[in-house]
Amino acid sequence: MAETTVSHLICEALIAAGIDTLYCLPGVQNDDFFDVLLDFGGAIRPVVARHEQGAAYMATGAALATGRPQAYCVVPGEGVLNAAAAHATAWSVHAPVLALHGQIATRALGKGHGLLHEVPAQGATVGAISKHMAELRTEEEAPDQVADALSALLHGAPRPVTIEVPMDLWSQPVRFMPGDLLRRGEGPMLDRSRLADAAAALVGAEAPLMILGGGAHGSAGPIQALAERLSLPVTAQKQGKGALDARHPLFVPYPVGHRLWTEADVVLAVGSRLQVPEMAWGTEGDLTLIAINADGKELNRRGRTTIPLHAMAEEALPALLEAVQEALADRAPPDRRERLAALRTAHAAEIAGLEPSLGHLGVIREVLGEDGIFVEDLTQVAFTGRFAYPTYKPRTYLCSGHAGTLGWGYPAALGAALAAPGRRVLSVQGDGGFLYCANELATAVKYAVPLVALVYNDNAFGNVKRIQQTRFGANRTIAADLSNPDFVAFAESFGALGLRTDGTTDGLHQALETAFDSGRPAVVEVPVAEIYPSPWPFIQLTGGRGGGPFLV
Numbered sequence: 413m414a415e416t417t418v419s420h421l422i423c424e425a426l427i428a429a430g431i432d433t434l435y436c437l438p439g440v441q442n443d444d445f446f447d448v449l450l451d452f453g454g455a456i457r458p459v460v461a462r463h464e465q466g467a468a469y470m471a472t473g474a475a476l477a478t479g480r481p482q483a484y485c486v487v488p489g490e491g492v493l494n495a496a497a498a499h500a501t502a503w504s505v506h507a508p509v510l511a512l513h514g515q516i517a518t519r520a521l522g523k524g525h526g527l528l529h530e531v532p533a534q535g536a537t538v539g540a541i542s543k544h545m546a547e548l549r550t551e552e553e554a555p556d557q558v559a560d561a562l563s564a565l566l567h568g569a570p571r572p573v574t575i576e577v578p579m580d581l582w583s584q585p586v587r588f589m590p591g592d593l594l595r596r597g598e599g600p601m602l603d604r605s606r607l608a609d610a611a612a613a614l615v616g617a618e619a620p621l622m623i624l625g626g627g628a629h630g631s632a633g634p635i636q637a638l639a640e641r642l643s644l645p646v647t648a649q650k651q652g653k654g655a656l657d658a659r660h661p662l663f664v665p666y667p668v669g670h671r672l673w674t675e676a677d678v679v680l681a682v683g684s685r686l687q688v689p690e691m692a693w694g695t696e697g698d699l700t701l702i703a704i705n706a707d708g709k710e711l712n713r714r715g716r717t718t719i720p721l722h723a724m725a726e727e728a729l730p731a732l733l734e735a736v737q738e739a740l741a742d743r744a745p746p747d748r749r750e751r752l753a754a755l756r757t758a759h760a761a762e763i764a765g766l767e768p769s770l771g772h773l774g775v776i777r778e779v780l781g782e783d784g785i786f787v788e789d790l791t792q793v794a795f796t797g798r799f800a801y802p803t804y805k806p807r808t809y810l811c812s813g814h815a816g817t818l819g820w821g822y823p824a825a826l827g828a829a830l831a832a833p834g835r836r837v838l839s840v841q842g843d844g845g846f847l848y849c850a851n852e853l854a855t856a857v858k859y860a861v862p863l864v865a866l867v868y869n870d871n872a873f874g875n876v877k878r879i880q881q882t883r884f885g886a887n888r889t890i891a892a893d894l895s896n897p898d899f900v901a902f903a904e905s906f907g908a909l910g911l912r913t914d915g916t917t918d919g920l921h922q923a924l925e926t927a928f929d930s931g932r933p934a935v936v937e938v939p940v941a942e943i944y945p946s947p948w949p950f951i952q953l954t955g956g957r958g959g960g961p962f963l964v
């Protein structure tokens with residue numbers, strides 16, 4: 413039994429959760445904690461960010477790239493609110509992020525004195541975007557509350573978990589056994605009685621389809637095995653990209669997936685919310701929908717699922733594969749590869765006008781090699797990447813999910829690069845998105861992270877500007893033009909490498925190779941005279957079997 417403080421308890425909790433890095437920005441309410449953290453230096457490395465949103469985005473990017481819990485720590489009130497957009501992004505993409513939030517002193521809580529960084533209802537605000545909220549108030553209850561928080565972080569559907577610690581609590585003595593912080597798992601229990609029905613539906617299907625979401629990344633092996641055993645076409649929207657290698661003959665890009673959805677009689681969805689297919693594509697006609705989701709709220713949100721399997725995909729898919737083997741016995745399903753190849757070819761012809769974005773994505777694919785990580789911010793080439801960037805491996809295409817948080821890309825990529833050393837990481841953003849968090853260039857330089865940022869500079873919030881022009885008229889643009897720094901000089905002023913290239917594929921290839929070869933943080937600017945062709949017609953697909961408008 414260790415006779416220590418709440419600060420030690422939190423450090424031991426981080427270690428128990430396998431967390432070795434703390435993305436953070438300190439301040440007076442958390443000083444006692446940071447003083448103790450100093451003594452855990454070998455086990456937990458602080459990475460100090462230049463803004464709280466940077467810290468929380470880094471933790472999110474690191475969590476998405478590794479699939480393992482990551483943590484950030486910020487001061488209360490305004491510090492927490494600065495981090496909130498990133499925290500909400502982690503919520504959106506189901507990232508296992510542990511948030512350590514400071515709080516004003518317990519005796520002042522709820523009194524409204526207006527103390528430093530005091531905001532009303534901090535816990536309620538953050539609790540609404542946390543899977544679990546532990547508001548520590550007494551040292552006696554703290555070990556139990558922390559163990560509950562770890563349990564939520566480590567088991568079941570991943571999502572941010574928050575521990576809030578008032579400033580007077582950090583130094584309170586507390587007795588706990590580090591071994592007691594880890595409790596037995598409390599993830600969802602797979603209902604095996606439904607497997608036979610699911611297997612029978614898949615085996616009997618004439619036009620099956622598998623859709624992969626963010627919950628599929630831990631199941632690459634069973635996904636491929638199931639697809640091959642059933643000759644099952646597989647598609648993925650942005651979050652599921654890479655859970656099956658896009659070079660696999662059974663994989664099709666999402667627009668082709670839309671086509672297959674309209675014909676399908678049985679769909680297996682793995683770790684996907686199915687928001688777009690269910691709401692925009694529709695579910696009319698004869699459709700058996702089998703959904704595997706660890707998040708009970710997302711499993712059957714719109715009541716369209718025929719066979720809901722509330723489970724981690726890692727548990728459900730091997731069991732389903734076994735049931736399918738049994739149901740199939742010696743039968744071989746019809747080979748669908750030839751038709752899928754033809755559909756992919758037709759799709760490639762349909763999107764051929766999206767140059768230069770397609771050429772750029774080809775260069776990026778080549779430069780990133782087998783296991784490089786692509787982080788999409790909100791810019792045209794990145795949007796195009798959702799269906800035209802072939803993703804080879806799980807957790808190598810990172811996006812902000814339904815949060816769509818402009819600017820998340822650079823700091824998320826920084827977290828990914830810190831958590832995946834030795835791999836090439838590229839963030840792809842516009843000038844607008846880059847300047848949200850470009851201050852974190854200082855962090856990249858401080859920690860010598862060889863992250864490359866590719867910045868498409870059209871001196872505008874281009875996507876907004878184009879929407880304004882399309883909806884209201886060519887001259888009806890407002891609040892969309894930007895003035896920018898010289899990005900090369902800007903990068904260099906931080907001590908990073910700055911490069912500018914023309915928009916040709918050769919120029920881009922050379923610039924990206926130079927940037928990665930330098931082993932330094934780098935910014936590659938591509939000046940854009942006219943916004944690249946819109947990929948949205950291939951993303952905002954609707955109809956096929958009823959369905960409504962594409963809701964953003």
Ligand SMILES: Cc1ncc(C[n+]2csc(CCOP(=O)(O)OP(=O)(O)O)c2C)c(N)n1
Nearest residue numbers: 791792817818842843844845872873874875
């Ligand atoms: C937090 C947040 N604020 C605002 C938006 C709205 N928004 C979407 S795209 C965009 C413009 C992006 O501009 P830029 O990063 O320069 O890329 P471009 O569209 O020019 O390629 C804006 C403002 C958003 N998605 N997220």
